[in-house]
Amino acid sequence: MSFTGYDATSSLGMGMDAKQAPTPDRLPRLARDTTARSPWPVSVLSQKFHDAVTKWPGAWIEGQIVEINMRRESSVYITLRDNFEDVSINVMGFRNLVAMARDFRQGDRVVVHGRPDIWIKATRLSFVADDIRRVGAGDLKAQIDELRKKLKGEGLFDADRKVPIPEFPSCIGLVCAPQARAEGDVITNVNLRWPAVRFNVVHAHVQGPQCPPDVIKAIRQLDADPSVDVIIVARGGGSFEDLIGFSDEGVIRATAVCQTPIISAIGHEDDWTLIDLAADLRASTPTDAAKKVVPDVREQWQLIVGAQQQMRMRISANINNELRLVEGYASRPSLTKPHTMLEPHERFLEDSVRRIRQGLTRIVDDASFTVEKRLATLTALSPQSxxxxxxxxxxxxxxxxxxxxxxxxxxxxxxxxxxxxxxxxxxxxxxxxxxxxxxx
Structure with missing residues (x-):
C-alpha cells in the first residue's frame, strides 16, 4: 500500500519497497503528531474511530422508520429519521432484533436501544440495536389509516367515481415542484411518446406544511381550465414523512371531486399515499405516468400500418374471391355453350312428344279395334246381311x-x-x- 505524503525517493534510498506498509512503531502515536511526510494510513484512522466509538455508552433513540429491510433472516437494516429534523441514521441488528422487528412497517414511530459502531472497511458509522419498541398508537401511519377508513366509508375511493383517462389528450395539466426532476421526467417521456401534446404546468410545494394548500389550489386551477384533458400530480421519491402531504384530507377531497381525470405519480413504486386511492389512475413513478397518459406514437403508427395491411389483404382477398366467382360463372357451359341450356328441355319435349304419340297411337288403335269389333257385330246383326x-x-x-x-x-x-x-x-x-x- 502506498501512502500519500511519503517521499518515494527517500524510501527507495533506504532500500524499502514503496508498497510495503510501515510498521506500527514507526507511525505517529497521536493524531497531533501526524504530518504530511508522516501521515496515518486510512486503516489506522478507521481503527482509532472504531476504538473510540466502542467506548461510547448505549442509548435509547426515537424516530420514524422510513425504510426497513429484512431480506436476510439473520439481520435487519432500518433507516430511522428524526421526528422533527431532516436527519436520519442507519440502524442494524441481528437475530434478536430481527424477531422483534417483524411487526414493524414503514412509517412506524419507534424507540430503539443500541450502541454506536464503526464498520472499519468503510469507516461507516451505524447504530447496532438490540431492542425496538413502538411509540404509542397515535403515529402518523395509524392516523393516515384512520383517515383512509373514514374517506373510504364516504365512498371517495369507489370505482364508480373514477373518470376514464382520455386516450389521446391534447393538453396535460401537471402539478409538480419547480425545477423538479419529476417535471422533466413527465414532459420528456410524454414528448418522446406523443409529441403533439401540450402542457399546462402549475408549480406547487410538494413537501412540508405548504404542500396541501398548494396542491389543492393547483388541482382546482387546472380543473377549471377547459383545455386541460387530464391532470398529473407528480413528485419524486422521498421518505414516508416527505410524502405525507399527499395523504392530507383536503388534497384527497379536492382530488375526488375533480371533474378532470387525475393521475397520481407520487414517489416510487413502493410508495403509497391516499391520493393514489382517490385519483382516477395511479402511476408508480412520474415516468410511469408519462407512459400511461399518452400512447406511443410508434406503436400507434405500427397499429395503423398493421390495420392498413389487414385492410389491403381483406380487400385483395374479396376481389380475388369475386374474380374467381366471375371466372367460374364465365366458364360455365351455360355461358360458353348457351344451347346446352336448351338440351335438357329439348330432350324433355322430344320425350313428351314421343310419349304423347305413343299414347295417342295406342288410344287410336284401341278405338279402331273397338270400332271394327262393333262394326262386325253390327254387320252380323244388320238386316242387310x-x-x-x-x-x-x-x-x-x-x-x-x-x-x-x-x-x-x-x-x-x-x-x-x-x-x-x-x-x-x-x-x-x-x-x-x-x-x-x-x-x-
Whole structure:
C-alpha cells in the first residue's frame, strides 16, 4: 500500500519497497503528531474511530422508520429519521432484533436501544440495536389509516367515481415542484411518446406544511381550465414523512371531486399515499405516468400500418374471391355453350312428344279395334246381311213388316226389299204376287 505524503525517493534510498506498509512503531502515536511526510494510513484512522466509538455508552433513540429491510433472516437494516429534523441514521441488528422487528412497517414511530459502531472497511458509522419498541398508537401511519377508513366509508375511493383517462389528450395539466426532476421526467417521456401534446404546468410545494394548500389550489386551477384533458400530480421519491402531504384530507377531497381525470405519480413504486386511492389512475413513478397518459406514437403508427395491411389483404382477398366467382360463372357451359341450356328441355319435349304419340297411337288403335269389333257385330246383326244371303223383307203399304201371310189380302200393295233394290207387288187372291214394279 502506498501512502500519500511519503517521499518515494527517500524510501527507495533506504532500500524499502514503496508498497510495503510501515510498521506500527514507526507511525505517529497521536493524531497531533501526524504530518504530511508522516501521515496515518486510512486503516489506522478507521481503527482509532472504531476504538473510540466502542467506548461510547448505549442509548435509547426515537424516530420514524422510513425504510426497513429484512431480506436476510439473520439481520435487519432500518433507516430511522428524526421526528422533527431532516436527519436520519442507519440502524442494524441481528437475530434478536430481527424477531422483534417483524411487526414493524414503514412509517412506524419507534424507540430503539443500541450502541454506536464503526464498520472499519468503510469507516461507516451505524447504530447496532438490540431492542425496538413502538411509540404509542397515535403515529402518523395509524392516523393516515384512520383517515383512509373514514374517506373510504364516504365512498371517495369507489370505482364508480373514477373518470376514464382520455386516450389521446391534447393538453396535460401537471402539478409538480419547480425545477423538479419529476417535471422533466413527465414532459420528456410524454414528448418522446406523443409529441403533439401540450402542457399546462402549475408549480406547487410538494413537501412540508405548504404542500396541501398548494396542491389543492393547483388541482382546482387546472380543473377549471377547459383545455386541460387530464391532470398529473407528480413528485419524486422521498421518505414516508416527505410524502405525507399527499395523504392530507383536503388534497384527497379536492382530488375526488375533480371533474378532470387525475393521475397520481407520487414517489416510487413502493410508495403509497391516499391520493393514489382517490385519483382516477395511479402511476408508480412520474415516468410511469408519462407512459400511461399518452400512447406511443410508434406503436400507434405500427397499429395503423398493421390495420392498413389487414385492410389491403381483406380487400385483395374479396376481389380475388369475386374474380374467381366471375371466372367460374364465365366458364360455365351455360355461358360458353348457351344451347346446352336448351338440351335438357329439348330432350324433355322430344320425350313428351314421343310419349304423347305413343299414347295417342295406342288410344287410336284401341278405338279402331273397338270400332271394327262393333262394326262386325253390327254387320252380323244388320238386316242387310240377311238380304245379302237371298232373303227379302216384305212390308205393307203402311211400312209394317209382314211376317204372316194370313195378314195379306188380295189386292194389298206389298214392298219387297231385296239385297239390291226393292220390288212393289200386288197380292192376288191365291196369295200370289202380281203386277210387280222393280225399284232400284
Amino acid at each position: 240377311t238380304l245379302n244371303r237371298g232373303y227379302a223383307v216384305i212390308q205393307s203399304a203402311d211400312g209394317h213388316v209382314l211376317d204372316d201371310a194370313a195378314t195379306v189380302h188380295a189386292g194389298d200393295k206389298l214392298t219387297l226389299t231385296l239385297r239390291k233394290g226393292s220390288v212393289v207387288a200386288t197380292a192376288d187372291a191365291d196369295g200370289q204376287t202380281v203386277d210387280t214394279t222393280s225399284q232400284a
